[in-house]
Amino acid sequence: MTQTAPPQRPGRDGVPEGPGTPSTPTRREPLLRHMLGERLRHLRHLRGETLDQTARRAGISPQYLSEIERGVKEPSSEMIAAITGALDVTLVDLVAAVADRLVVVRDTTRQPTCQAAFALAA
Numbered sequence: 001m002t003q004t005a006p007p008q009r010p011g012r013d014g015v016p017e018g019p020g021t022p023s024t025p026t027r028r029e030p031l032l033r034h035m036l037g038e039r040l041r042h043l044r045h046l047r048g049e050t051l052d053q054t055a056r057r058a059g060i061s062p063q064y065l066s067e068i069e070r071g072v073k074e075p076s077s078e079m080i081a082a083i084t085g086a087l088d089v090t091l092v093d094l095v096a097a098v099a100d101r102l103v104v105v106r107d108t109t110r111q112p113t114c115q116a117a118f119a120l121a122a
Contacts, residue, residue, distance in 0.1 A: 030105060034071035035098045036080070041069040043087045043094075057086035 044054050051062040051069075058065065059082055067073040068083070075083070084094050 029102070031071065032098070032102075033068075033074045035101055035105075036075075036094075037069040037071040039094060039098050039101070040065075040083055040087070043089055044069075047087065054083070054086050058082040 044051075047054075051065050055062040055065040058079075060079065064073065065083065068075050068079070080094070081091060084091050
């Protein structure tokens, strides 16, 4: 009698879990759109502005700016330029701040480069 493997269910991160799949999710580097949105929201808050105020100056809707800040939408370079202009920051400063934050996040999510070597050693 042949046994069938149990069906795989999507895990927390959308990757199927099943036999041979680690039960603890691995931390992944965040998406650029999430980091960009966080930084834009931070800059807007530093200025003490509402979504309406910044969006009006950038020429976009407050809803779209909110979606960008939450990492739901991936804005074009033109949209990013409009928002940075409205926040009186340069694109270079924005990208540098996001890159600095990604380096910090990367250091906390770094995994061993060769897990097979550790498995063989055990």
